[in-house]
Amino acid sequence: DTAVSQTPKYLVTQMGNDKSIKCEQNLGHDTMYWYKQDSKKFLKIMFSYNNKELIINETVPNRFSPKSPDKAHLNLHINSLELGDSAVYFCASSQGGRSDTQYFGPGTRLTVL
């Protein structure tokens, strides 16, 4: 059973489009995250939710909007896609509390043409 799953695995789209990436975890964790990994492999946190509540919102354009319908799901919606949004997006989850282990999903490779 996959602990943290993401769909789709690959996403190719045109500039200006709106797209969503879905994430689900079956670990019973309270906290979920979105990370962006750029072409140089640099991994940067974008958002963090704890029990459906936003707790970390880094300096991310407001074209990016996370949505957590329940604590097992954290989706990422991106409006008006730009070339610079091309990256691999990782969802992760952790039990919560201080400095806990994060479990990452397999990633979604987004290519904006």
Added chain:
Amino acid sequence: QQQVKQSPQSLIVQKGGISIINCAYENTAFDYFPWYQQFPGKGPALLIAIRPDVSEKKEGRFTISFNKSAKQFSLHIMDSQPGDSATYFCAASYNFNKFYFGSGTKLNVKP
């Protein structure tokens, strides 16, 4: 400003050798220092982690050395194997799981 600085960017080691990756941080509030391993096409996976109250942690062939006064920590992979070839990330966190990652080290272990 990058909170965690990692070096080297890439590393080539012969099979059986020791791989050493270094990280440095500035923020003394960090209280958890994990290392993640990432294979191509996969998400990062926790390899080993340490808290600042110990100077060393060993799990199998993997050892973290931690120097609190120097604000540095390193990963040592003993008897490196081709299957260890991957990208390794150090990270540091505090305050409700906000993690800062290093820039990654691509390790290539030659057979």
